[in-house]
Structures are given as C-alpha cells and as structure tokens.
Amino acid sequence: MLLIKAGGSALTDKSIPYSFREPVVHALAGQLRRICEPLILAHGVGSFGHPPAKQYRIGLGDDATPDRRLGLAITQYWVDELAQRVIKILIDARLPALLTAADMLFVTEDRRIVDFHAEPIQRCLTMNLIPVLHGDGPLDRRQGFSVLSADQIVIYLARFFTARKVIFAMDVPGILRNGRPIPRLSFRELPTVQKEILSSQDASGGLAKKLEEIGALAGTGIDVQLVSLLEPDALLAAAHNQERGTLISDQHLCKEEPYEG
Numbered sequence: 001m002l003l004i005k006a007g008g009s010a011l012t013d014k015s016i017p018y019s020f021r022e023p024v025v026h027a028l029a030g031q032l033r034r035i036c037e038p039l040i041l042a043h044g045v046g047s048f049g050h051p052p053a054k055q056y057r058i059g060l061g062d063d064a065t066p067d068r069r070l071g072l073a074i075t076q077y078w079v080d081e082l083a084q085r086v087i088k089i090l091i092d093a094r095l096p097a098l099l100t101a102a103d104m105l106f107v108t109e110d111r112r113i114v115d116f117h118a119e120p121i122q123r124c125l126t127m128n129l130i131p132v133l134h135g136d137g138p139l140d141r142r143q144g145f146s147v148l149s150a151d152q153i154v155i156y157l158a159r160f161f162t163a164r165k166v167i168f169a170m171d172v173p174g175i176l177r178n179g180r181p182i183p184r185l186s187f188r189e190l191p192t193v194q195k196e197i198l199s200s201q202d203a204s205g206g207l208a209k210k211l212e213e214i215g216a217l218a219g220t221g222i223d224v225q226l227v228s229l230l231e232p233d234a235l236l237a238a239a240h241n242q243e244r245g246t247l248i249s250d251q252h253l254c255k256e257e258p259y260e261g
Ligand SMILES: Nc1ncnc2c1ncn2[C@@H]1O[C@H](COP(=O)(O)OP(=O)(O)OP(=O)(O)O)[C@@H](O)[C@H]1O
Pocket: 006, 007, 008, 009, 010, 043, 044, 045, 046, 047, 150, 169, 170, 171, 172, 174, 175, 176, 177, 197, 200, 202, 203, 204, 205, 206, 207, 210
C-alpha cells in the first residue's frame, strides 16, 4: 500500500492566497490512474489553509473565544474547498476519491496524534476507494483544537497500515543540496540534513519539520521518496521504485565497516 502526500507547495502557489494549480492536479490524476496498488492520498493546505490559519491564529491555544472558533470553521471551509477542487479532478479522471475528514478521525494532544479511528479508512481500502485527507484542525486534548499537518498524517498512517512506501510530491525535485536533489539518504543521516536546511537561507518552507516527521519511520522498513509534482511522471516513477528525487531508505545499505585492525 502506498501513502502519497501531494504538497500544498505544488497544488497551490503559496505566494498567492487561494491560488489553485489545476494543471498540476490533472497531472496528479493521470499518474494516480496508472498506479495499480491501494493508496491513501493526503494533501497539504498550501495557499488555501495557511492564510486563514495565520489570520485567526489557529492551533496556538486559547481557542475558547467566539472569534477563534469562527476562525477554525472558516479555515476548514477553505481547506475543504481546495480538497473539493482536487477531488473533482480525480473523479473526472474516474478515480474513486473520497473526502475523508481527518479532524473527525484523529484526536491530538499538544498537536501530536494520540487517537485514531481506523475503521473508515480500513474499509475504504478494502473497497478500493481512495481516501483523500488533508492537513486539518482536529480537537486537541490540551489546547481546544490544533493544526495537524498532512505530513504528520501520512507518516502516522504509513506506520499504522505498514505501507510499502511514502511519497512526498512537492514543488521541488527532492531534498536539494546546492540546487540538486540528494539521490539517496539513510534515516540516520536525516538530523544532519535537517540542520543543514535550518541553517540555510531558505528555511522558510516546511521541509525541516517534514524531515522530523519522516524520522519516525526509521527502523520500520518503510521507504520515503521525495519528488516534484511539477515534473512529468516523477510521482509515478517513485511508485514504481525508479530513481527520482530523493530516496530515504535503510535497505541495501549494509556497507562493510572499515577494517581498523
Ligand atoms: N534543501 C531544500 N530542499 C528542498 N526544498 C527546500 C530546501 N530548503 C527549503 N526548502 C523549501 O521547502 C519547500 C517544501 O516545503 P513546504 O512545506 O513548503 O511544501 P509542502 O509540504 O509541499 O507544502 P504544504 O505544507 O502546504 O503541504 C520547498 O518549496 C522549498 O522552498
């Protein structure tokens, strides 16, 4: 089973609020149609979710005020609007994509998933439906409601359902170093790369946090591949285990220790 995260960075232009990249979603649909494996799709909220979440300070606690509650509802509305646009295109491509409300399936505590109602997704998968989730605002045991990223969702679901692989499709062709994707990394190398990204000029994106989430797959045998959704068929190539973007894996890396005798 595959977990696919379609980045808000690819589905929208993050610099323009509520901008939708329709051709990118058509390309996504075309690739998903050619993947013959059960899959769960989660997408980021991009320029539909970040502006209202920021405006209403969603997920920062102190959620009991009427203004904040209305802000949550407004943010949900816009994120669902993005999801509906994505799903419409998938359905037009004859993919049985089903909007799946993460805020009703997950409960968080301090923004981390602590409870999950698995049966609806499990049943979708057995019926060959494609559950589509998005970054969401679930109820949080500590702070009213929280912000739950699609990154955290896919990693959680990958572990829960023991996925074969998680693919992150973004607006960049992998984890870049000096402008080029790093072809391969082990999970052990992630903290170093994360530090590199945080200290670089472009620490604005959510990549460092994404790598932190990905780190939770260390030792599970589940591989992660990061590719560009703007590059033709890169997602499909990753699904077919072809080299593209950045592969994070601990498999086949049993290098012999250097002889020190
Ligand atoms: N070394 C790097 N390699 C690749 N991307 C980087 C690097 N450093 C910073 N970034 C930024 O990280 C961004 C990807 O993270 P971002 O969270 O914006 O995307 P996303 O997860 O697809 O979007 P969303 O969070 O809305 O789903 C890239 O667009 C890039 O600007």
